[in-house]
Amino acid sequence: MTSSTERSERAGAPAFALPFRVGRALAFHELRERTRDRWVIVISALFALLASAVGLYGRSAEGNAAAITGPSLVTLASLFVPLVALALGYDAIVGERERNTLGLLLSMPVGRTEVIVGKFVGRALALCLAVGLGLGAAMLAAAPGEARTLAALLGPTMALGLAFVSVGLLVSTLVSRQSTAASVVVAIWFLFVFFYDLGLLAILVATEGAIGDELVSSLVVGNPTGLYRVSLLASLGGENALTDLGLDVSLPSASARGAIWCAWIFGPLALSAAALSRRALR
Amino acid sequence: MxxxxxxxxxxxxxxxxxxxxxxxxxxxxxxxxxxxxxxxxxxxxxxxxxxxxxxxxxxxxxxxxxxxxxxxxxxxxxxxxxxxxxxxxxxxxxxxxxxxxxxxxxxxxxxxxxxxxxxxxxxxxxxxxxxxxxxxxxxxxxxxxxxxxxxxxxxxxxxxxxxxxxxxxxxxxxxxxxxxxxxxxxxxxxxxxxxxxxxxxxxxxxxxxxxxxxxxxERAALPVRVKVAPRADADRDALVQALERVGTIAPVRGARALELDVQPSRLLELLDLDAAHRACIADLQIVPPPFDEVYRRLLSEAA
CATH class of the missing domain: 3.40.50.300 (P-loop containing nucleotide triphosphate hydrolases)
Structure with a gap:
């Protein structure tokens, strides 16, 4: 049998190689591919356009970022960013399966977890570009003094996007047709962005508020979109901002919020890796 | 490896x-x-x-x-x-x-x-x-x-x-x-x-x-096809009779040429044709069966 050194020499590669070679190549490849995806481009461009319009509106209304531009951008981002993120994630694995390239990918010297991580990193970088473009456009359009306040939205907005990229990736790993994945992620978007809060409201009405504020708060911040909205509205408008808006939600501590974000980002990712590792490619 | x-x-x-x-x-x-x-x-x-x-x-x-x-x-x-x-x-x-x-x-x-x-x-x-x-x-x-x-x-x-x-x-x-x-x-x-x-x-x-x-x-033992072109002046019927002792004449519609299915093990018997019959043959081609047929035979054997 040929030794590993001989193999490396035959491959023309140095004997010492950085780890995660396939994962790194995959992440770069994914980033390039995603930045050419027409749906991602269209949704990102629309987000950037509307975000810059919000910035301009805030400037013309002589408002300040905390009062007008920031909350409007939060609402806009909570609609668009999950959509871009799901569009980025939904075909990651199932697309490869349909193109018959998944077997080719997994026949390389790579672990399946590394494939999931490589896919995620590439798509996450594409998401960060889309978010940066959108919020960057808003910052450029907004009044000069507001840029710093709006810059504070970058981190949580990216976290929101990463959570949905991860969810999209999980869907992509579990289904066997790309069209099914597309339908599922659209349903997920409607559920998390629109119907979740309506559902909570319906529960509150049906139980006449008997389910308790603690549980309602937990359910609101359990949804990444809800967590994103309430934490940013609170940070932009101060402690009483949520109460002023009629939202009786107690915000969890910063570490608890970090844990929720981590759970939403890394949980689906871990499940994707487990699902792909268990799955035989028939 | x-x-x-x-x-x-x-x-x-x-x-x-x-x-x-x-x-x-x-x-x-x-x-x-x-x-x-x-x-x-x-x-x-x-x-x-x-x-x-x-x-x-x-x-x-x-x-x-x-x-x-x-x-x-x-x-x-x-x-x-x-x-x-x-x-x-x-x-x-x-x-x-x-x-x-x-x-x-x-x-x-x-x-x-x-x-x-x-x-x-x-x-x-x-x-x-x-x-x-x-x-x-x-x-x-x-x-x-x-x-x-x-x-x-x-x-x-x-x-x-x-x-x-x-x-x-x-x-x-x-x-x-x-x-x-x-x-x-x-x-x-x-x-x-x-x-x-x-x-x-x-x-x-x-x-x-x-x-x-x-x-x-060899395992499939399919007959090979022998294409025989008789000379213009040859007695075709006599040639057919001689060839039928070696294999089965396959019908070829409207052609003077003859096609014969012969088991590979009997192919050499063609050399045993007497001189008169051999002289009737202008051209002879041996065509092995296409491998698709070998494949089908082996599959049907396995079934």
């Missing part, structure tokens, strides 16, 4: 037994064709080798030592999947460059391999503008971008024109000469018969025939 052995490999998907204890040895410097009808287990066997499917039982051995189809093993193989469709929004060069980077091949290899498969001029075009044959060539480039000890080509002839087939034959010859194990899976057995060293026939998850093409032809 001198010998790659599958020993009693079985794969079960739920209630379906895709492979039922298949044993097979692949040797360095040989091109091996895996043939069989749809659902016979060819793809499953390939996927076991690629580490995409874990066998329910059985052992994979390299030079006698048991191995797993893990990363270290997979680093030694090149693979062309069936009907592969690379990303339409990438150029040919970008596709190959990804696989080159992932497999640790040097950058100069990208252009070399694109040149080798005849895509040098199309390297900067998007894959969506490639014809079916060009996509197959691109797949071949991906399989060849890094050196390998085991080359697995699943239905490699699909969509290839004559130039591309010539390229494929030279790839097979090069890898054979370099001492690689080359495994092909294909339905195009008649096309590949003369290009492979041995072939295995799978049916319902079992290897039902194994050997070189000549030995499989």
């Amino acid at each position: 001198q010998r790659l052995t599958l020993e009693d490999v079985a794969v079960r998907f739920g209630r379906i037994e895709a492979l039922r204890g298949t044993s097979l040895e692949l040797r360095a410097g040989e091109v091996f064709l895996l043939a069989g009808p749809n659902g016979a287990g060819k793809s499953t066997l390939i996927r076991v080798l690629l580490g995409l499917v874990a066998p329910t039982r059985g052992t994979l051995r390299v030079d006698g030592a048991p191995v797993r189809a893990d990363r270290a093993f997979r680093a030694r193989l090149g693979y062309l999947p069936e009907s592969v469709a690379f990303s339409e929004s990438s150029t040919g060069r970008e596709v190959v460059s990804f696989f080159a980077a992932a497999r640790g091949a040097p950058k100069k290899r990208i252009d070399e391999v694109l040149e080798r498969v005849g895509l040098a001029d199309a390297r900067s075009r998007l894959v969506r503008g490639y014809s079916r044959g060009m996509r197959q060539r691109l797949g071949l480039a991906v399989a060849l971008v890094a050196p390998c000890e085991l080359l697995v080509l699943d239905e490699p002839t699909g969509g290839l024109d004559q130039d591309a087939l010539t390229l494929l034959w030279s790839v097979l010859d090069e890898h054979r000469a370099a001492g690689c194990v080359v495994l092909l899976a294909s339905h195009e057995i008649a096309l590949l018969e003369s290009r492979v060293d041995r072939l295995g026939l799978l049916a319902r998850g079992q290897l039902v025939a194994l050997g070189d093409p000549t030995s499989l032809r």
Whole structure:
């Protein structure tokens, strides 16, 4: 049998190689591919356009970022960013399966977890570009003094996007047709962005508020979109901002919020890796 | 890698037994064709080798030592999947460059391999503008971008024109000469018969025939077709009578020529025709049965 050194020499590669070679190549490849995806481009461009319009509106209304531009951008981002993120994630694995390239990918010297991580990193970088473009456009359009306040939205907005990229990736790993994945992620978007809060409201009405504020708060911040909205509205408008808006939600501590974000980002990712590792490619 | 052995490999998907204890040895410097009808287990066997499917039982051995189809093993193989469709929004060069980077091949290899498969001029075009044959060539480039000890080509002839087939034959010859194990899976057995060293026939998850093409032809024992062109002045009826002692005359409508099906073991009896009858023959051609018929005979025997 040929030794590993001989193999490396035959491959023309140095004997010492950085780890995660396939994962790194995959992440770069994914980033390039995603930045050419027409749906991602269209949704990102629309987000950037509307975000810059919000910035301009805030400037013309002589408002300040905390009062007008920031909350409007939060609402806009909570609609668009999950959509871009799901569009980025939904075909990651199932697309490869349909193109018959998944077997080719997994026949390389790579672990399946590394494939999931490589896919995620590439798509996450594409998401960060889309978010940066959108919020960057808003910052450029907004009044000069507001840029710093709006810059504070970058981190949580990216976290929101990463959570949905991860969810999209999980869907992509579990289904066997790309069209099914597309339908599922659209349903997920409607559920998390629109119907979740309506559902909570319906529960509150049906139980006449008997389910308790603690549980309602937990359910609101359990949804990444809800967590994103309430934490940013609170940070932009101060402690009483949520109460002023009629939202009786107690915000969890910063570490608890970090844990929720981590759970939403890394949980689906871990499940994707487990699902792909268990799955035989028939 | 001198010998790659599958020993009693079985794969079960739920209630379906895709492979039922298949044993097979692949040797360095040989091109091996895996043939069989749809659902016979060819793809499953390939996927076991690629580490995409874990066998329910059985052992994979390299030079006698048991191995797993893990990363270290997979680093030694090149693979062309069936009907592969690379990303339409990438150029040919970008596709190959990804696989080159992932497999640790040097950058100069990208252009070399694109040149080798005849895509040098199309390297900067998007894959969506490639014809079916060009996509197959691109797949071949991906399989060849890094050196390998085991080359697995699943239905490699699909969509290839004559130039591309010539390229494929030279790839097979090069890898054979370099001492690689080359495994092909294909339905195009008649096309590949003369290009492979041995072939295995799978049916319902079992290897039902194994050997070189000549030995499989012998095993199938199909009659060869002898085409006899009588001289213009020959007594055709007398010639027919003489030939019928050797084989069966096949009806050829409206032709003066005769066609005779003869068992290979009786072929030499044609030499025993008396001089008068031999003198009636202007031309004689021996046509072996197409390998498709050999394949069908062996499959029906197995059934």
